[in-house]
Amino acid sequence: MTPHPFETHAKQWQWALQTLPLEADWVLALDADQRVTPELAAEIGRLVTSNDPAIAGGYVKRRQVFRGRWIRHGGYYPKYLLKLFRRSAVWMDEGDLVDHHFHVRGNTVLLDHDIVEDNRNEASIAEWTAKHNRYAVLQAKEQLARAAAGTSGTRAALFGTPDERVLWLKQVWNGLPLYWLGHADRGAPGRRLCALCRPAGREA
16 A cells, blocks of 8 residues: 545545556556446456557446445436546546546447445444535535636536536536435435435535
């Protein structure tokens, strides 16, 4: 392990990708609460082995687990994340203060299988609320900084990449009644998660 002072997720990843002695060009970037399904591992293996020079990255589907239940509705699934990329083609937006997003110079593909995200600390409603209160403050700071600088980060585009499409949809669905979609997950965890998200209009 190589320690490095933490500022933001985006800066931490930028430092790691630029500084650590990585040998492989392909990188699969996972958070500590994410794991790869066997099906996704096999799919990534095929993509990397083919080494198509036209492909710079791959979006995978995030399977969000909250309090032991896979959340399939309310905008949570499928959620495409750019997690697989060529190190030679990736770049980060250091203006991201809340989450981090990888971007690549080149074409991307949508992979068929999932990563599973299960942050068990968030089974505590107090922990989940405290975390998202912190995120709300950071999101406000980010938006104010981008407005002052006249930048917007990722462009919003309905027919763009999954990240661009999500940003476009957020501009449309902000304020829609996501709470009721939680009922489709058939249980208290889905309803509780959507109720928690609704006041801030957050789509995680």
